[in-house]
Amino acid sequence: MSLFITFEGPDGSGKSTMANLIYEELLKRNVSVIKTREPGGTRIGEKIRDLILDNDLSEMNMRTEALLYAASRAQHVEEKIKPNLEKGVTVLCERFVLSSLAYQGFARGQKIEEIQAINDFATDFFEPDIVFVFKTDKITLGRKDKGSYDRLELESTDFHKKVTKFYNSLEKKDNYFFIDASRSIEEVFKDCMSVLESEGGLS
Template sequence: MTSTLSYSRDSPAPQRPGTFIVFEGGDGSGKSTQARLLRDRLLELDRPVTLTREPGGTDIGERIRALVLDHGQGEIDAHTEALLYAASRAAHAHQLIAPKLDAGRIVICDRYIDSSAAYQGAGRGLGEENITNLSRWATEELLPDITVVLSVDVADARRRMADRGAADRLESEPDEFHLKVQESFRSLTSDATSGRIRVDGTGEPHEVAARVWEAVAPVLREEGTR
């Protein structure tokens, strides 16, 4: 079963003046690099922008990040892992993302709800819909305006991770796990109305950044008119 998350809501959600952009994809897909490059481009254009990440973004979120990603924290079963991610996301949404959007800023987030659907829902076998619904409850339906899903094959991703050194708990999972995650992200972009755009993550960072800009520019042009 694939995640049911889309960016249409069953009930009205607050209309915020800011724009919420999320980068998703498997480990080694280039999310963090592209999120920073988009932030830098927007700063050059004098746009008010905040870059953040998951898990993390708040004091409690960063502490949870260490629990779920660092080695040596003891056994963390799949359900506990999923709930820790949801707790970090709840703090992130309420303490940082929503206030920044209410202030009219562009918020760029490195990972969000789709990552939990892919990693804990598909990778851990807890069910993408279950995990998506948990995150929607935790964030009170604070959903992105657009999600950029960067796509690279697992072999390329592994090479990139090897180049950058030590792997965290999830990066250290076997290829079978990462293939499930990749397939989940692929399925999420199969619906053209979902608010997600699949972007080829192969090539030099500036080449990928040009594709990302092409994807997000229409949403940014609409900013302030929604």
């Protein structure tokens, strides 16, 4: 059975590291799997990503930003995510709709329900099977090289505090699995694999 698994959390919380480790582990277990990311994941999506994260485009309106994320996601779902799941391939994706609610909604001060609405339209209400939410008690952006920061990463400390607060205040849902990202990579990986084995049917 194929699964759609997403990795959510503030910048620097370990999403990419964990997605890579889980990808390698699933390959070892002979699971048919691909790894992708948002924004991006497709040729069109990657071009939209370049626009969204371009440091030279500081004048970008927050509604424009939200709509561009949703546009990239619409292409991603229809061109890459759904077709692979239909072929029995498990899809690991760094970020999905929750990221838009956190960044373009809560942190930007836009209405969460409006951001949810444009993403419901973009994805046709498509949802992940498993959402790993990486929680931290402090801003984790400092784990990344500041010289490589993109337009969103260059936002204010207050902006990133709001993102962290959003993820930490999420209420439990059936497909949400909260992971304490302040621990070692080994401990976080063990927790994630435990979820996949108990909830995802992986052996």
